[in-house]
Amino acid sequence: xxxxxxxxxxxxxxxGAIASLNCxxxxxxxxxxxxxxxxxxxxxxLIMFIYSNGDKEDGRFTxxxxxxxxxxxxLIRDSQPSDSATYLCAVNAGYALNFGKGxxxxxxx
Amino acid sequence: DxxxxxxxxxxxxxxxxxxxxECVQDMDHENMFWYRQDPGLGLRLIYFSYxxxxxxxxxxxxxxxVSREKKERFSLILESASTNQTSMYLCASSPDPAGYYEQxxxxxxxxxxx
Numbered sequence: 001x002x003x004x005x006x007x008x009x010x011x012x013x014x015x016g017a018i019a020s021l022n023c024x025x026x027x028x029x030x031x032x033x034x035x036x037x038x039x040x041x042x043x044x045x046l047i048m049f050i051y052s053n054g055d056k057e058d059g060r061f062t063x064x065x066x067x068x069x070x071x072x073x074x075l076i077r078d079s080q081p082s083d084s085a086t087y088l089c090a091v092n093a094g095y096a097l098n099f100g101k102g103x104x105x106x107x108x109x
Numbered sequence: 110d111x112x113x114x115x116x117x118x119x120x121x122x123x124x125x126x127x128x129x130x131e132c133v134q135d136m137d138h139e140n141m142f143w144y145r146q147d148p149g150l151g152l153r154l155i156y157f158s159y160x161x162x163x164x165x166x167x168x169x170x171x172x173x174x175v176s177r178e179k180k181e182r183f184s185l186i187l188e189s190a191s192t193n194q195t196s197m198y199l200c201a202s203s204p205d206p207a208g209y210y211e212q213x214x215x216x217x218x219x220x221x222x223x
Contacts, residue, residue: 032209043199043214044152088152092208095159096142096167101151 002027004091006100014108019076021103023089026070032092033065033072037085038102044088048074079107113215115200121221128187130218132200140207141183143175145196152199158183159207190222
């Protein structure tokens with residue numbers, strides 16, 4: 001079974017700080033990596049995707065991929081209370097995506 | 110803008126009933142997926158479809174079946190609902206190739222089986 005692992009949290013950060021969310025995966029052949037945000041009672045929404053080693057930035061969000069170490073991370077700069085949610089990491093597995101169980105982030109004012 | 114819609118946000122059914130959950134996407138995506146999400150267990154894939162009338166079992170297909178008669182519509186069927194099928198059900202779609210591109214999710218159906 002190909003695994004995607006995330007720390008369940010909660011990760012608590014003060015407003016304005018950098019939140020760092022991490023994810024490891026077991027399938028060395030994985031090529032596509034995604035971060036989703038899920039508010040309580042809502043469905044997941046895509047934040048970022050990354051395919052190549054290195055960093056990819058989009059506004060306050062930066063995705064980092066290290067295929068050699070099999071981890072992908074998401075940095076949220078200038079965290080806001082509205083960023084409080086569960087963040088799901090997803091990695092391709094054939095036709096489908098394998099999702100981690102998510103990390104709960106709490107940004108405190 | 111991709112839009113995935115699901116027929117109901119909340120549904121309450123009795124044990125033994127046949128339940129239909131409908132999903133429609135408007136972006137001409139080839140691939141559609143059904144997941145269930147439970148606390149502590151995360152998102153688990155039930156079935157997916159990569160073309161009309163084509164389907165593949167996911168990780169937890171037992172007790173479920175699916176139908177895809179038209180490209181835009183993917184239905185999940187609970188043949189005889191049981192209380193352990195109480196869950197949040199999420200439909201998603203993605204363009205080809207599946208697995209390479211992101212999946213877009215519908216709003217979800219919270220199903221309660223009593």
